[in-house]
Amino acid sequence: MATPNELLAQIADVGVDGKRGGYSRHVFDRAEHELRDWFTEQARARGMEVNTDANANLWAWWGEPGPDAVVTGSHLDSVPGGGALDGPLGVASSLAALDRLRAEGVRPRRPLAVTVFAEEEGGRFGVPCLGSRLLAGTIDPDRVRELRDPTGVGFAEAMRSAGLSPEGLGRDDEALSRIGRFVELHVEQGRGLVDRQRPVAVASSILAHGRWRFRFEGQGDHAGTTPMDDRRDPMLPASHLVLAARQAAAGVEGARATAGRMVPTPGGTNVVASTVDVWLDVRSPFEERTRELVLALSETARARAADEGCRVEITEESWADTVSFDAALRDNLTEVLDGAPALPTGAGHDAGVLAARTPSAMLFVRNPTGISHAPEEHAEPDDCAEGAVALARVLEHLTEGERS
Known part of the structure; x- marks a missing residue:
């Protein structure tokens, strides 16, 4: 046995x-x-x-x-x-x-x-x-x-x-x-x-929990020759999303929000990324609170992307009540x-x-x-x-x- x-x-x-x-x-x-x-x-x-x-x-x-x-x-x-x-x-x-x-x-x-x-x-x-x-x-x-x-x-x-x-x-x-x-x-x-x-x-x-992919699109460029004011760097709004997720979830009882994966493209050390994908996992005891949290984070992502001259595409990859x-x-x-x-x-x-x-x-x-x-x-x-x-x-x- x-x-x-x-x-x-x-x-x-x-x-x-x-x-x-x-x-x-x-x-x-x-x-x-x-x-x-x-x-x-x-x-x-x-x-x-x-x-x-x-x-x-x-x-x-x-x-x-x-x-x-x-x-x-x-x-x-x-x-x-x-x-x-x-x-x-x-x-x-x-x-x-x-x-x-x-x-x-x-x-x-x-x-x-x-x-x-x-x-x-x-x-x-x-x-x-x-x-x-x-x-x-x-x-x-x-x-x-x-x-x-x-x-x-x-x-x-x-x-x-x-x-x-x-x-x-x-x-x-x-x-x-x-x-x-x-x-x-x-x-x-x-x-x-x-x-x-x-x-x-x-x-x-x-x-209740789900996974969302946020794809931030900007302009790839040279890290050494592109002035800071001329950049459309998707890493900035992506980073804002990671921080915003932690802060937003802390304000909702029982909620959890995690950015466990971030993938920049092309991913070079001396390259301004052209796209950055962030996967967000969000959970809470109630479906409506989970959805509201994701909606608020989506609005934040769109606003920060616009500030940087980027765009963001948001895809729901899975959901469970x-x-x-x-x-x-x-x-x-x-x-x-x-x-x-x-x-x-x-x-x-x-x-x-x-x-x-x-x-x-x-x-x-x-x-x-x-x-x-x-x-x-x-x-x-x-x-x-x-x-x-x-x-x-x-x-x-x-x-x-x-x-x-």
């Missing part, structure tokens, strides 16, 4: 990022391919049937696939330079939970599956939760096929190179009809459990887990996408530092083990498992 940390140790060398630190594992790249092979091998070793759906999501079934199934799992991809647990802990814990159920002689009376969703982080193609969004039909498959990564490779091309066909992308009613309940375990991305002295929590909600997880399922799991606390989160998840289609829930494993999306992300091995035990109890309960 494997523990989550023993399983994670098997993939500890996959996708190590020597430049950023941590891990860079992106959909359809070599590291992600190795992780998918690892999961397939682990699932088949447990006698599970494994298949890949039309949206590149992996499914492993304990017993025959069927309706009203209980599904668990997470993702294996990462942000650039991410931690070891964000995503993989949920997958490893799912396998460990199944090991525990079998060791204890539990036989599910409902179908049980583990899934691995593709491109949850959006680390390669910019849109988070692509696999679950496609499955649920909340994103246009034609748009997804046209997405490009930072090197210019298109999603469709990358999918074909991985041996999969992009022609079948889109809502999968057959797969959706099988999911009766979905439960995702995840490392906590915050410090809500530290003061509660509990290793595991149940999720209550996810903040506030998610309130199924209250009955949440309360049920809280009871099963002996009064585990309920916590909101500012991080998006595949469970949040599926929550609009089927009763969904999340379990969080304590993170003593609260750091995530960085190499310092951490959870104690004992807490990870407790998370797998909690997930096993939840799965036994939801599948109405019988003990032999």
Whole structure:
């Protein structure tokens, strides 16, 4: 019976990022391919049937696939330079939970599956939760096929190179009809459990959040020969946006605004940029406040661009409303887990996408530092083990498992 940390140790060398630190594992790249092979091998070793759906999501079934199934799992991809647990802990814990159920002689009376969703982080193609969004039909498959990564490779091309066909992308009613309940375990991305002295929590909600790209266009020129008064430098309004985002979010309770990526073109040290792209991530507990914050920042960006003789183009790349997880399922799991606390989160998840289609829930494993999306992300091995035990109890309960 494997523990989550023993399983994670098997993939500890996959996708190590020597430049950023941590891990860079992106959909359809070599590291992600190795992780998918690892999961397939682990699932088949447990006698599970494994298949890949039309949206590149992996499914492993304990017993025959069927309706009203209980599904668990997470993702294996990462942000650039991410931690070891964000995503993989949920997958490893799912396998460990199944090991525990079998060791204890539990036989599910409902179908049980583990899934691995593709491109949850959006680390390669910019849109988070692509696999679950496609499955649920909340994103246009034609748009997804046209997405490009930072090197210019298109999603469709990358999918074909991985041996999969992009022609079948889109809502999968057959797969959706099988999911009766979905439960995702995840490392906590915050410090809500530290003061509660509990290793595991149940999720209550996810903040409304989205990503916007601001493209500032000016005039490229020579850094040494162009007088300051003659410049149309897009780096100035782009920099103003970064500062304005921090200041504006600080004035809205519970809001977060982050400029995590800025790309000047052509990017030379002695060159006035011709364009600067800034990606802005904005979140808050309420949809209208999030939208209002982005509107205010957009007005600031346009004004600062005009001051510099530049223009700005603003594109919404993704959006997710506030998610309130199924209250009955949440309360049920809280009871099963002996009064585990309920916590909101500012991080998006595949469970949040599926929550609009089927009763969904999340379990969080304590993170003593609260750091995530960085190499310092951490959870104690004992807490990870407790998370797998909690997930096993939840799965036994939801599948109405019988003990032999």
